[in-house]
Amino acid sequence: xxxxxxxxxxxxxxxxxxxxxxxxxxxxxxxxxxxxxxxxxxxxxxxxxxxxxxxxxxxxxxxxxxxxxxxxxxxxxxxxxxxxxxxxxxxxxxxxxxxxxxxxxxxxxxxxxxxxxxxxxxxxxxxxxxxxxxxxxxxxxxxxxxxxxxxxxxxxxxxxxxxxxxxxxxxxxxxxxxxxxxxxxxxxxxxxxxxxxxxxxxxxxxxxxxxxxxxxxxxxxxxxxxxxxxxxxxxxxxxxxxxxxxxxxxxxxxxxxxxxxxxxxxxxxxxxxxxxxxxxxxxxxxxxxxxxxxxxxxxxxxxxxxxxxxxxxxxxxxxxxxxxxxxxxxxxxxxxxxxxxx
Numbered sequence: 001x002x003x004x005x006x007x008x009x010x011x012x013x014x015x016x017x018x019x020x021x022x023x024x025x026x027x028x029x030x031x032x033x034x035x036x037x038x039x040x041x042x043x044x045x046x047x048x049x050x051x052x053x054x055x056x057x058x059x060x061x062x063x064x065x066x067x068x069x070x071x072x073x074x075x076x077x078x079x080x081x082x083x084x085x086x087x088x089x090x091x092x093x094x095x096x097x098x099x100x101x102x103x104x105x106x107x108x109x110x111x112x113x114x115x116x117x118x119x120x121x122x123x124x125x126x127x128x129x130x131x132x133x134x135x136x137x138x139x140x141x142x143x144x145x146x147x148x149x150x151x152x153x154x155x156x157x158x159x160x161x162x163x164x165x166x167x168x169x170x171x172x173x174x175x176x177x178x179x180x181x182x183x184x185x186x187x188x189x190x191x192x193x194x195x196x197x198x199x200x201x202x203x204x205x206x207x208x209x210x211x212x213x214x215x216x217x218x219x220x221x222x223x224x225x226x227x228x229x230x231x232x233x234x235x236x237x238x239x240x241x242x243x244x245x246x247x248x249x250x251x252x253x254x255x256x257x258x259x260x261x262x263x264x265x266x267x268x269x270x271x272x273x274x275x276x277x278x279x280x281x282x283x284x285x286x287x288x289x290x291x292x293x294x295x296x297x298x299x300x301x302x303x304x305x306x307x308x309x310x311x312x313x314x315x316x317x318x319x320x321x322x323x324x325x326x327x328x329x330x331x332x333x334x335x336x337x338x339x340x341x342x
Contacts, residue, residue, distance in 0.1 A: 002134065002141035005030035012037050017078075018138045019108040024087075024118040025142030029181035034140065035082060035117045042080045042113050051079040057088030062097035066104050069114045078111045086118040098129040105136040145181065148284030150174040157185065158201060161192055165201040167288065172203055175219035176212045211246070213239065218247075222259045226296030228341055237337060241330045249329045253316045256340070260300070260308050262293050267302040311339045 008021070012034070021038070023031040043051055051073045055065060065083055073079040083089070091097040108114070122141070123130050133139045145153045154170040165173075177184045191201070191209035199205075203214035214220075216239040224233040240247035262283050269282050279294070280287045300308070315336040319329065 002139045005034060005140055005142055008034055008138060008140050009037065012041070017042055017113055019110060019112060019114065020105060020137035021113070021115045021140065022118065022123070022133045022137050023116065023140045023142060024121070024123050025140075026120060026122070027142045027144045027181060028119045029185065030140070030142040031117050031119050032182075035084065035115055038080060038113060038115055039082055043076060043078060047073075047076045048080075050074040051076045053079070053081045055081070055083050057083060057085040057092075058090075060089065061091050062089065062100050065114070066100060069104065069112045070109055071112075072109075073111050078113060080113045080115070082115045082117065084117050086116040087121055093124075093127075098127065102129060102132050105132050108136075145179050146284065147174075147179060148286070150179050151286060151289075154184070154188075158188065158192075161188075163192060163195065163199050163201055167286075169201055169203050169206055171289070172206055172212060172214065172217060172219055173210070176217045216240070218252075218255055221252075222255060223292060225256070225337065225340060226259070226263075226292065226299065228299050230341055233337055233341065234334075237330075237334055240333075244329075249319060249333055250316075252333060253312055253319070256336075257309070257312050259296075260305050260312075263297045263300055264302065264305045266293055266297045267305070270297075308340050311336055 005023075011018075017038075021034065023034055025031065039052070039054070053068050055068070060083065065081065068081045071079065086092070089097075104114075123133070125131070125134075151167065151170045151174045154173050155165055155167070158165045158170075173184065173188070177187060187210045191205060194209055206212050207214045216236050221233065221236045221240075223229075224236060240252075262285075265282055266279060269279055274282065276287060276290060276294075280290045283290055283293065285293070315332055318332050
């Protein structure tokens with residue numbers, strides 16, 4: 001079974017280095033995190049000139065990589081060979097190259113740390129190489145963080161930096177930025193650089209340093225629609241229209257569709273007398289968030305939810321130029337919200 005990035009990072013920080021690391025998966029953040037840690041910490045800085053080699057998949061091949069891996073370190077305990085963008089290795093899928101790599105996996109040079117950073121996709125586990133990697137290397141699978149686990153992930157990430165964050169503020173970051181961890185951690189980093197002492201992060205900090213307004217964001221927008229707060233929804237629309245780069249219209253359609261899909265699932269689950277805990281499992285959301293969706297479901301009966309799906313589809317088509325008439329993007333969004341809430 002592939003190991004988790006968190007387990008491997010813990011071992012690396014304890015100075016437990018292995019001869020071979022193969023990192024793959026759809027989430028590049030964890031792959032970069034492990035690769036960067038090895039690159040900066042596996043050997044002292046003064047030894048890297050002679051004992052650290054960084055290759056790139058599009059410019060390398062398996063033979064070249066293994067030739068470097070079989071070299072002995074110069075006046076040092078170990079050397080490091082890192083293959084970045086390993087998914088671009090043209091010969092990695094060829095039988096001959098795989099056999100070469102399998103032979104090295106069976107008998108790696110103990111003084112070499114060989115790292116493959118195979119980003120954005122998984123290695124085919126049906127191949128002989130995949131089966132051997134699982135047994136002979138530190139094989140890491142880097143999966144996307146699921147939306148329903150993102151709030152918890154934000155809390156844990158900030159805790160690891162020595163700070164804390166309240167649940168609502170973590171949700172604000174997760175809902176507004178999404179599960180692109182590179183973007184998410186960059187925004188968190190821009191904020192945390194302002195604090196010298198351990199700090200509890202709040203929506204005020206997020207508004208000031210990240211630029212996500214605590215009252216005018218995607219989370220508050222959908223909450224206003226769900227609770228049929230017409231005045232607040234229109235205030236947020238006006239704010240979005242004035243900040244089109246930060247709040248483009250197209251993602252709004254997907255946001256609304258996902259929101260009302262959850263309301264439809266609640267109606268279906270309530271027919272089966274599902275408990276609040278079961279609803280949290282069905283929606284893949286924390287229980288405290290589920291309560292808001294349950295409240296919204298009282299404002300939108302199932303028949304209305306089905307109508308809303310039609311309104312969203314119409315607005316999306318108009319945005320793409322189908323029967324758009326003279327409606328601007330702002331007018332299109334405003335009309336969609338009006339139809340949903342009335």
